[in-house]
Amino acid sequence: MIDLSNITKTYHMGEVAITVLAGITLNIKQGELIAIMGPSGSGKSTLMHIVGCLDRPTSGVYRFENREISTLSDDELASVRNVKIGFVFQTFNLLPRLTALKNVEVPLIYSGVPARVRKERAMPMLERVGLAERMYHKPTELSGGQQQRVAIARALVNNPALLLADEPTGNLDSRSGEEILNILTGLNQQGVTIIIVTHDQNVAGRCKRKIHLKDGQILEDQVVT
């Protein structure tokens, strides 16, 4: 499903060029649950941004569902993100003024789904993450764990092919973190491809495949059997 071949990413800070990714080749199949690990500065976030179509590689070929991504326009990337990819962030990144339900509806707005259908599709998502009672609460009225569950519902609402989670438990206490992990592994069992960027061994331990990055390169690609 995901084919990265010799991906590099270089940032220019004035005169200095900083290479963040130095030739990543990676193949991810549908239904996998992958942990990307590595110390900070190892390039794991940048890799996630490229896989998530938020950024383009400096060189290399990225094929997502057999479609060349590196050459797409901003609008085409936006459309891929909207339909194919769900994001879960460490800081939840919910829109503070909107209720949980409205937050879940946002991706559907950008796919042009009419308001009534949006609600019909968003509600089951919130039920799926156990927030049926909290649909009309704003993010500030929810606990961290609940907010992250809203974010997961939002990531799933367009039935994406890939769920990208960047330190999804990083801002949560261990109990809420455990709940979130259970939800993610549960989703994976239902067939959703999930990539989790983390440096938490406990989180990585739940994944079947662990990819270790260091200095922009893959140090280890390990499949747990």
Next chain:
Amino acid sequence: MNFLETFQVSFEAILSNKVRAGLTMLGVIIGVMAVILLVSIGEGARVYITKELTGLGTNLLIITPGKTSASGGFHPPSAGTVRKLTYDDSLALKRRVWLLTDAVPIVLGTGRIKYTNLGRDVMIIGVTPEFQRVRNLFVDSGSYVTQGDVDSKFKVVVLGTKVKEELFGDQNALGKVVMLSDVRYRVVGVMRKKGTSLGMDVDDVVYVPVTSGQELFDTDALFEIIASTPHAEDTDRAIAQIKDILIKRHAHREDFTIQTQGAMLDTMNTILGVLTAVLGGIAGISLLVGGIGIMNIMLVSVRERTREIGIRKALGARNSDIMAQFMIEAVTLSGAGGVLGIFIGVGLALLIPLFIDVLPTSVSFWSIAMAFTFSGAVGIFFGVYPASKAAQQDPIQALRFE
């Protein structure tokens, strides 16, 4: 993403910061209000002047000595080059220009009017009986200046109401003798009350026969001749005939000027149109300042919501969606400010004449339309830069923004 959705998103953003939105709108509100109010005052003056000028009587031609340029401007008659207009000129016009209903010779001067121990300076107008008709000013009691008075240079005077009241109070003035610049004049009539017209108090004058007026001012020249035609469409032909006759009488020189009421109206309209435009322009500047206020707040808003922009982009918003969201926000602010400004401006324009009666106002549809369009345009113009700044945000940078 359709327009309604985007509008809703923008509207929620505005509502989430009501005070700031209100203050931003205030700039536009004041701008639009000022445009409407000042244009209404300018328009009001124009409507007022037009009404007053048409109220002078209809289809008037005013012949004055001296040649002025066609576009207005005043050249004082200089000795030697200009022949005076005379009483005989007016008689000739009346006799030979068959398109004219009247040709009234006018002399104008000031003098002192005295009755018993009361006296005051007053404007004296020498006229013929037709003056009543051409200027719509009629006698109330007694009689007006008659043709006989004119022919025989009788020393009779018709008093304006104000003059009569000041000299005689409630007493009957008819038949009394007053001193007009030390000459004895008999009061034969009192005018009907009319009030001020174009800043001149027409009740504060006295009328004498034109011939005795000339004697009083020791001149044989006229101030002007007021002629009138029965129909407006006769004006051009009447002018031609008047020119023809007067040029012959004035040694083949066109040393006089014929002004029509229409031309005077046009001149006035031009002057007041410029005035209105200048007032509107000044008010427009405040609208511009309001627009800059919108841009300022939009830039702040874009910066504050960098993270929101990042989130929306990550969730699939295209650049155009973000652009539209902020554009609509800016246009809503200015448009809502525009509508409020229109209501306040129109309200004030309607209220002002109730309290200040020398300031007539006239709310014109085009000033409302213009103010509204302009405020919308201000929103678009000053919204483009912040909105495109928002749309161009890099999603990763925006998501990292704290």
